[in-house]
Every structure is written in structure tokens, then in C-alpha cells.
Amino acid sequence: MTFQGGFCQLVGSTNSTVPSAPAYNSNEFWSSLSPAGLSDVVKQLCDALRPHLNRHALSGVGSVLLSGPSGSGKLVAVRAACSCLNLHxxxxxxxSLCSDTSAATEEKVQVAFSQAQQYQPCVLLLKDLEVLGRDRDGLGEDARVIATLRQLLLDKDPALSHPVLVIGTTCKPQNVPTDLQTAFLHxxxxxxxSEEQRRLMLSMLTASLPLGKEVSLSKLARRTAGFVLGDFCALLSHSGRAACTRIQVLSFPGGLSEEVERDFCTAGFPVLEEDFSAALDQLHDAHSQAVGAPKIPSVSWQDIGGLQEVKKEILDTIQLPLEYPELLSLGLCRSGLLLYGPPGTGKTLLAKAVATTCTMTFLSVKGPELINMxxxxxxxxxxxVFARARAAAPCIIFFxxxxxxxxxxxxxxDSGGxxxxxxxxxxxxLDGLHSSREVFVIGATNRPDLLDPALLRPGRFDxxxxxxxxxxxxxxxxxxxxxxxxxxxxxxVNLTTILDKCPAQLTGADIYALCSDAMMCAVKRKVEWIEEGLDTEKSALILTMEDFLQAAARLQPSxxxxxxxRYRLIQQKFAAS
Incomplete structure (x- = not known):
């Protein structure tokens, strides 16, 4: 807009070369130029895009392929990088670019690049890049769309006064066609x-949230191994809901009207440690339903009797590298452990107890689950499996x-090998685990003589x-x-007397079966008493000596x-080797 001789003349709008920077609040995660846990990614994006801001500096369009798990904060990092570089x-x-035909998809892609040029200098963000380049059936690649994208990414328009930079984001980089991946320069x-980055994320996200005095963000960061930004947002949402429910039940047992509840939530209330624990349990239950999702088990050493020497060897292999990493700076630490022996001796329980004691995520894998036709x-x-373990480190993979x-x-x-x-x-x-000192592998087998000998050499299951x-x-x-x-x-009840009535050699599973049978005897007796009116359902279930003696009389060693x-001969063979 210009003024000539007292008249106002409209001359159209022009794009600003440097976008006006908004007023940023250092306490707000979403508007920060250096968001906690993503500052390294923002720096990498800025370093990759900055040389392409000068149209005379480099040939080709400045392009970056940004990959990461779903909810890891890719869009937040891109926004922060654009703000740092003053780009639209x-x-x-x-x-939204995918259509029924290749020609229609190609046209939409070209229109998107043309629209981006109207906002130059800007960053064109292509979200979920892996869906482009696929045909309509989703089973193959669309060569025409891929060729168009390559041309748009590699050919720079010299007529543009300011550049248009391209960032493609994907959660599944392996699904992006190879020809399309190679078109991106960076x-x-x-x-x-990491644990420290998770603590910084939590600190920044909860800056404006009233927390209880007993809430420890460091402890919470330790319990959220494998979480990304989206998981933390869900954690805060669930914990806030748990706090609202807790206060509503304690203060208003009769319930609240919608208006009073809305005013109550607006006023704010502290989130306690028990609210975070309830939210974590919900998220872990949700994650455990996914295939192979890591989860920290709740098995302590108190749940395992005996096996003192085995416990010591396991903890020396796993716990020492975590507690004293500076003493193992040369990287000569063992990362593989094989538990072998008769079935029912507690090999799986041992692995779970180690994960709980060391506060590590536990990824349990059954061997046949990985075999596919x-x-x-x-x-x-x-x-x-190993990629998920590295993402959730420190982690134990249990095979x-x-x-x-x-x-x-x-x-x-097998004919196909x-x-x-x-x-x-x-x-x-297993050979690649030496670069990661926070991923350990524990294997369990009843037949170690059937394993491939290469697995048992030092450096693997050593x-x-x-x-x-x-x-x-x-x-x-x-x-x-x-x-x-x-x-x-x-x-x-005398436990020693019960064992005297049992066979001499028992596994942990045999003793568990003994207690299970005794429990069933007590349940049957209680049901009979309830039917006769001699007992009630609310009374506690008490196991008597007679229950255990009946179970011991029927117990057979497994x-x-x-x-x-045979197992003693196997033990001698492996001990000698």
C-alpha cells in the first residue's frame, strides 16, 4: 500500500523475506527454539538447511529426510528449526496427495511445490513420505510419481529469488522407496x-503443572525407558485425569455436576506420585498389547528362593557394567548370558528379577514367535527385536x-535354509551389541546341546x-x-514337615504345583463350608497343614x-569347554 497525492493506491501484497519471529517463552516446550531432548535434532536440521539459504551457494534443492518413531517430535523439531532460520x-x-491414478497424484505433488514457492523463503514439509511412491494397491512402487518427486527435489529453479527447502518425515524409513531416499541430500x-533427555523433557513439560512434593522427575525418567515425546504427553494427560478422579472421589463422593467439575479442573490441583504411577500402569498395559513392546516386569528376588550362586553370576555380568561404566571404558564387558538346565527351575523368573532389580526394560521373545513363512x-x-531393545535401553532381551x-x-x-x-x-x-553397553541378552534353553556352536563362543553367549x-x-x-x-x-503349618513328605528332588515348578494343589484343597473346603453356612465369602482363605499334606501325597517329580x-553330563561338558 502506497500514498500518492493524498490518495491511497493498492499495489498488492509481497512475501516477507524474513518472517516475523513470535514472542517465545522459554518455559513453554512447544514454542522453544531448543526443545528439551530435541535440541540436537534441531541443530542438525539447521546445519543441513543453512548452506542452501543462498541461492548462489549450492545447486539442487536443500532437502532433508527426517525419520523417527511415531510421536518422537519430528514436527516440533521442524518448527523450531524454521524459527531459528526465520523461514516460513x-x-x-x-x-492428501494420493489419488486414484498416478497422473492425479503427480499433479497434486507439483501443485504442492508450486504453492510452497508462493511463500518463499519457506520449508515444504512432506508428512508421512512413505505413502508417496506406492501404487494404488500399496504392493509396489509407482515409478511415475517417484520420478516426478526426484525431479522436483534435484532440479533447482534459478528464477527463484529465495529458496524452497524440503523436509520429508517418516516413521518407517525402510518403506520409503530407495530412489526417493537417494533424492534427499541429507x-x-x-x-x-536417553534418561537425561527424558528428565529434561519432563521438567519442561511440567513447568506449569503443580506437582506434589514427593514427585521425583529423575525417578520418573528412569521408569519411562523407551518413551518418546508423544508418550510423555499421554502420561501427563493420564496422570491429570487420575488426579482429578482421586480428588473427586475424596472430596465429592456424591459426584459433581458438569459446570462444577469444569470450574474445579480450571482451578488446578496438584498431581501426586500415585497419579503418575497409575498413569504409567495404564500406558504399560497399553504398550504390552502391542507386539514385542518392552515392559518392566514386577518380579523381585523375594519371589525366587535359593539359586544364590546363579543370582551372583547374573548380577556380576549385568549390574556391574551399569553401575560402574567408567571402569569398563575399554568395552570389554560381556553382554550375553545363557541359562540352561532342566525345565521348571526358574530360568525365566531369574531374567525378570534381574530386569526389575536393575530397573531395565524387559523384552521377552519366544523363539518360535519370530519364525515366519x-x-x-x-x-x-x-x-x-534388537532395534526395539536399543530404543528402550537400558534393556534386557530374553530369548x-x-x-x-x-x-x-x-x-x-528345512529345504530353504x-x-x-x-x-x-x-x-x-549379537556382534553389534558391543557398540551398545546398555543392551544385554539372556537366553534360556533346556537343550543347550542343540544350539549352534557359534552362539557359545566368547563375545556372544559367552x-x-x-x-x-x-x-x-x-x-x-x-x-x-x-x-x-x-x-x-x-x-x-510347618514347611519343613511338608517337604519331608515330598520326593527328594524337586524343581521350582514342582514346588509351585504343590502350593497350587494345596490352594485348591483349601478353596474346595471353603466352598463346602459356605454352602453349609459355616463360613462366608468375605473371610480370608487360610491354608492348613492338611491341605499341604494332601497335595504332597499326589506330587510327582517333573x-x-x-x-x-543327562543334564549333569551336559553340565560337565560345557564346564570343561
Whole structure:
């Protein structure tokens, strides 16, 4: 707009070369130029885009492929980078660009680039890039769309006075066509935040949230291994809802009207540690429903009786590198542990207890779960397991029934050599663990003699621990005490006398079966008393000596003498090697 001779003349609008920077509040996460946990990503984006701001500096369009897990904060990082470089942001969802025909999709892509040029200098953000370049069936690649995108990314228009930079985001970089990946000049990856980055994220996100005095963000960051930005937003939402429910139940048992509840929530109320714990339980339950989602189990050493020497060897292998990383700066730490022995001796419980004690996420994998009928899918499943473990570090990968996943190569008998390729992939992933000192692998098997010998060499499953049965009464008493510690026992119950009525050699599973049978005897007796009117459902269930004696009379050892002899020979063989 100009003024000439007292008249106002409209001459149209012009794009600002430098967008006006908004007023930023350092306490607000979403408007920060350096958001906590994403500052390194923002710096990488700025370093990659800054050389392309001068149209005479470099040829080609400045382009970055930004990949990371869903909810990791890709859009937040892009916005912060645009603010740092004083660039406009033009966001396009690639799903809206897909059409029924290749020609229509190609036209929409060209229109998106043309619209971005109207806002120069700007960043064109292509969200969910992996959906472009796929045909209508989603099973193959659309060569025409890919060729158009490559041309738009690689050919720079010299007529533009200011550049148009392109950032493509994706949650699944492996699904982006190779020809499209190579068209991007730079690639930036967002990894799962470390414990310190998680603490900074929580501190920044809860800056304006009233917290209870007992809330420890450091402890909360330790419990949220593998969480990304979106998970923290869900955590705060769930914890706020739990706090509102808690106060409503305590202060207003009769309930609230919608108007009073809205005013009550607007006034604000503190979020306590119990609210965060309730929210974490909800999120962990939701994550556990996903395939292979890491979750911290709730198994303590009190749940495991005996096995003192086995506990010590496991903790020396896993806990020491975590507590004293400076003493293992040379990287000569062991990351693989193999538990072998008869079935029912507590190998799985041991692995879960270690994960709980060391505050590590626990990724349990059954060997047959990874086998797939399609060529290459089984190997990809193995790679995905280790990728999830690195994202949730510190983490323990527990391979149960390892002999079904890694049998000796050349003897598996499958015509396509599937198991041989799976074993080779597993060996490659185990060799790659030396670069990550916070990912440990524990395997459990009842048949170590069937495993591929390459797995047992130093550097892989290099520490073998035999988990045997409880042969002496003292260790059996420790196991029985651990199983019955949550039971309500009659004062007449004598655990030593119960064990004297049992067979000499028992596994942990046998003792668990003994307690389960005794519990069923007590339940049947209580049901009979309730039907006769001698007892009520509200009274506690008490186990008597007679219940245990009945269960002991029916107990049969699950491992025979011949099997025990075979396991002793296997133990001698591996101990000698």
C-alpha cells in the first residue's frame, strides 16, 4: 500500500523475506527454539538447511529426510528449526496427495511445490513420505510419481529469488522407496531419548503443572525407558485425569455436576506420585498389547528362593557394567548370558528379577514367535527385536526356548535354509551389541546341546550358567517360603514337615504345583463350608497343614532320574569347554 497525492493506491501484497519471529517463552516446550531432548535434532536440521539459504551457494534443492518413531517430535523439531532460520513453514500431508491414478497424484505433488514457492523463503514439509511412491494397491512402487518427486527435489529453479527447502518425515524409513531416499541430500534420525533427555523433557513439560512434593522427575525418567515425546504427553494427560478422579472421589463422593467439575479442573490441583504411577500402569498395559513392546516386569528376588550362586553370576555380568561404566571404558564387558538346565527351575523368573532389580526394560521373545513363512521376514523380525531393545535401553532381551530359534546350522532339515539364515542374522546382531553397553541378552534353553556352536563362543553367549533343581532341603525350603509368602497360613503349618513328605528332588515348578494343589484343597473346603453356612465369602482363605499334606501325597517329580543324569553330563561338558 502506497500514498500518492493524498490518495491511497493498492499495489498488492509481497512475501516477507524474513518472517516475523513470535514472542517465545522459554518455559513453554512447544514454542522453544531448543526443545528439551530435541535440541540436537534441531541443530542438525539447521546445519543441513543453512548452506542452501543462498541461492548462489549450492545447486539442487536443500532437502532433508527426517525419520523417527511415531510421536518422537519430528514436527516440533521442524518448527523450531524454521524459527531459528526465520523461514516460513508450509506443511502438506502426503496422504492428501494420493489419488486414484498416478497422473492425479503427480499433479497434486507439483501443485504442492508450486504453492510452497508462493511463500518463499519457506520449508515444504512432506508428512508421512512413505505413502508417496506406492501404487494404488500399496504392493509396489509407482515409478511415475517417484520420478516426478526426484525431479522436483534435484532440479533447482534459478528464477527463484529465495529458496524452497524440503523436509520429508517418516516413521518407517525402510518403506520409503530407495530412489526417493537417494533424492534427499541429507538424512537426520531421531532416536529414543536417553534418561537425561527424558528428565529434561519432563521438567519442561511440567513447568506449569503443580506437582506434589514427593514427585521425583529423575525417578520418573528412569521408569519411562523407551518413551518418546508423544508418550510423555499421554502420561501427563493420564496422570491429570487420575488426579482429578482421586480428588473427586475424596472430596465429592456424591459426584459433581458438569459446570462444577469444569470450574474445579480450571482451578488446578496438584498431581501426586500415585497419579503418575497409575498413569504409567495404564500406558504399560497399553504398550504390552502391542507386539514385542518392552515392559518392566514386577518380579523381585523375594519371589525366587535359593539359586544364590546363579543370582551372583547374573548380577556380576549385568549390574556391574551399569553401575560402574567408567571402569569398563575399554568395552570389554560381556553382554550375553545363557541359562540352561532342566525345565521348571526358574530360568525365566531369574531374567525378570534381574530386569526389575536393575530397573531395565524387559523384552521377552519366544523363539518360535519370530519364525515366519515368507522369505526374509524371519530375519527382519530378529532385526526388529534388537532395534526395539536399543530404543528402550537400558534393556534386557530374553530369548526363551533359544534352541528352537538357533539350532545347529546345516542340520535343521528345512529345504530353504530358513533357520540357517535366522541363526546368521542372530549372530550378526549379537556382534553389534558391543557398540551398545546398555543392551544385554539372556537366553534360556533346556537343550543347550542343540544350539549352534557359534552362539557359545566368547563375545556372544559367552557366559553359561547352569540352573539346576533344588536337591537339598534348605534350598527347597527357601523356594517354598518364597512361593507361600503371600499366602495366609494356619499356625500349625510347618514347611519343613511338608517337604519331608515330598520326593527328594524337586524343581521350582514342582514346588509351585504343590502350593497350587494345596490352594485348591483349601478353596474346595471353603466352598463346602459356605454352602453349609459355616463360613462366608468375605473371610480370608487360610491354608492348613492338611491341605499341604494332601497335595504332597499326589506330587510327582517333573524331572526323572535319567533326565537329571543327562543334564549333569551336559553340565560337565560345557564346564570343561
Amino acid at each position: 513453514l508450509f506443511k502438506v500431508d502426503c496422504v 538424512e537426520v534420525k531421531i532416536k529414543a531419548p 515368507y522369505v526374509g521376514q524371519s530375519e527382519e523380525n530378529v532385526r526388529n 526363551d526356548e533359544l534352541d528352537s530359534l538357533a539350532p545347529s546350522r546345516g542340520r535343521s532339515g 530358513v533357520m540357517d539364515r535366522v541363526v546368521s542374522q542372530l549372530l550378526a546382531e 557366559k553359561l550358567v547352569y540352573v539346576g533343581i533344588s536337591e537339598d532341603r534348605e534350598s527347597q525350603l527357601q523356594v517354598l517360603s518364597a512361593v507361600t509368602r503371600k499366602f495366609k497360613l494356619d499356625p500349625s 524331572v526323572s532320574e535319567q533326565e537329571l543324569l
